[in-house]
Amino acid sequence: MxxxxxxxxxxxxxxxxxxxxxxxxxxxxxAGPENALSAxxxxxxxxxxxxxxxxxxxxxxxxxxxxAALEAEGQRLAFEPMDHRGLxxxxxEPTIGGVVAAxxxxxRRVQAGACRDFLLGVRFVDxxxxxxxxxxxxxxxxxxxxxxxxxAGSWGTLGVLSEVSLKVLPQAETAETITVAVPxxxxxxxxxxxxxxxxxxxxxxxxxxASGGALLRIEGFAxxxxxxxxxxxxxxxxxxxxxxxxxxxxxxxxxxxxDAFRGRAGDVWxxxxxxxxxxxxxxxxxxxxxxFDWGGGLIWALVAGGTDLRARLGxxxxxxxxxxxxxxxxxALGRFQPEGAAVAxxxxxxxxxxxxxxxxxxxxxx
Numbered sequence: 001m002x003x004x005x006x007x008x009x010x011x012x013x014x015x016x017x018x019x020x021x022x023x024x025x026x027x028x029x030x031a032g033p034e035n036a037l038s039a040x041x042x043x044x045x046x047x048x049x050x051x052x053x054x055x056x057x058x059x060x061x062x063x064x065x066x067x068a069a070l071e072a073e074g075q076r077l078a079f080e081p082m083d084h085r086g087l088x089x090x091x092x093e094p095t096i097g098g099v100v101a102a103x104x105x106x107x108r109r110v111q112a113g114a115c116r117d118f119l120l121g122v123r124f125v126d127x128x129x130x131x132x133x134x135x136x137x138x139x140x141x142x143x144x145x146x147x148x149x150x151x152a153g154s155w156g157t158l159g160v161l162s163e164v165s166l167k168v169l170p171q172a173e174t175a176e177t178i179t180v181a182v183p184x185x186x187x188x189x190x191x192x193x194x195x196x197x198x199x200x201x202x203x204x205x206x207x208x209x210a211s212g213g214a215l216l217r218i219e220g221f222a223x224x225x226x227x228x229x230x231x232x233x234x235x236x237x238x239x240x241x242x243x244x245x246x247x248x249x250x251x252x253x254x255x256x257x258x259d260a261f262r263g264r265a266g267d268v269w270x271x272x273x274x275x276x277x278x279x280x281x282x283x284x285x286x287x288x289x290x291x292f293d294w295g296g297g298l299i300w301a302l303v304a305g306g307t308d309l310r311a312r313l314g315x316x317x318x319x320x321x322x323x324x325x326x327x328x329x330x331x332a333l334g335r336f337q338p339e340g341a342a343v344a345x346x347x348x349x350x351x352x353x354x355x356x357x358x359x360x361x362x363x364x365x366x
Contacts, residue, residue: 004041006123006131006162012037013160014129019362022156024060024098029088030155030335031327032361039097042162045069053168054120059097059161066096070168078169079115080106080252086262088324097161103153106256107204107217110196110294112169116152121165124151126158127355135165150350157361158354172219175203176229177248180214181241182207185279185292188214191239192295193275198235200228206255207292214239217252260291261302267325269309271299273318284313308333336365 001020003009021032024039040060047056050073057066063081070076081104083094098104100122105114112118121135134147151158178195182188188207191214195202204217216236218228233242245251254260261268266288273281275296282290282299289302303309306329310320319337322330339347347365351358 001036002038002041006042006125009039009042009160009162010125010129010131012129013125013127013359016357016359019359022101022160022361024095024101025062026092027084027088027090027094027098028102029084029090029324030361030364031330032364037160039160039162040093040095042097043095046163048073050075054165055168056121056163056165057096058163059095059100061096063094063096063099071171074171075168076171077118077166078108078112079104079118080108080112080256081115082106083257087258087268089263096164096166100152100164101154101156101161107206107252107293110205110297111201111203114152116149118167119148119152119164120167122148122151122161123163124159124161127357127359131162132159155361155364157351157365160360172203172225174222174225174246175217175219175248176225177204177245177251178216178218178229178232178236179243179245180216180236180239181212181243182214182239183212185209185282185290185296187239188292189275189278189296191236192216192292194236194239195232196295198232200232200235202232204252204255205293205295206252207296208255208260209290209292210260215251215255217248255291255293258291258300261289261300261324264289264302265305266302267305267307267309267329268323269301269303270321270323271301271309271313271318272321273297273299273316277316277318281313281316281318285309286312305329306332310337 001012003012019033020035020037023036042058042060045057081099103115123133125131180191192205195216196205202216203219206215218225236242278296285301287301287303291300322333322335
């Protein structure tokens with residue numbers, strides 16, 4: 001099913017007599033019911049006002065088209081959404097609705113915030129076929145319940161997005177990356193924490209154990225970036241050998257898209273954790289590959305296929321999400337960390353409210 005209008009989408013949902021898998025561009029390889037309901041036909045930029053830093057687009061609009069329109073005006077999506085295709089070996093075309101539905105956010109989240117922080121409004125169809133809208137097209141709209149934040153990261157379990165409104169930001173004039181050679185994860189976290197705790201507006205903080213480098217990105221106007229990079233170098237010099245990379249766009253794209261695991265056998269997990277706990281959690285993972293982002297708050301782990309990483313990690317403050325695995329492994333372990341009883345009850349209540357017939361991505365989030 002591939003509706004071309006919001007009204008057609010609502011009519012299709014109202015007429016469903018069996019569960020469906022909600023799909024956007026099909027880049028994240030989400031399994032589910034055989035029947036798919038694709039939002040890819042709901043495409044096009046509805047409204048873009050560069051002077052107001054706002055953009056409204058239908059959910060099936062290709063992300064590449066949105067980024068091209070923004071680039072033409074010297075603007076960008078500040079939350080730097082990841083492209084999953086290389087990591088997951090999938091085809092398709094990422095869509096803005098898929099980005100919002102999964103709250104996809106890249107390295108710049110440590111400074112700018114996540115996708116949900118730039119979401120101004122949504123239109124969606126709930127499980128009964130009713131068209132709902134929340135938020136607006138301007139940054140000062142604060143009326144009503146905040147369904148906007150609720151839809152971001154709901155993975156299509158509460159409704160099918162038809163339109164999203166986003167705040168955008170100007171592109172940076174230039175960027176510099178400070179590199180610090182470190183012996184281990186503990187030293188890396190100290191470097192990243194020092195950089196993020198400095199007044200120099202770090203917009204990326206990552207660590208690649210394979211190269212032994214802690215990486216800190218600074219963006220902005222050229223003179224400001226040069227000054228802040230020099231100051232940050234001086235601050236970090238006691239931690240190890242310091243270098244600087246002025247051509248770092250490809251480096252951060254590779255971190256964003258986890259290129260280090262591309263084409264390598266094994267399951268991929270995404271672990272959210274307190275940065276101070278990251279070295280211990282990484283050690284417990286006994287992973288074949290690791291990549292740290294968000295100052296250590298996000299750990300990507302590559303492990304042998306079928307590994308129950310949650311059992312291996314044991315109890316910790318955070319959660320582990322299975323990103324890439326075989327269908328049987330997803331079926332056995334689930335994509336998302338099991339929720340506690342109280343949170344599970346709230347989640348169930350929300351799903352019953354917005355999808356009373358249980359037709360949207362059943363079992364995906366509990």
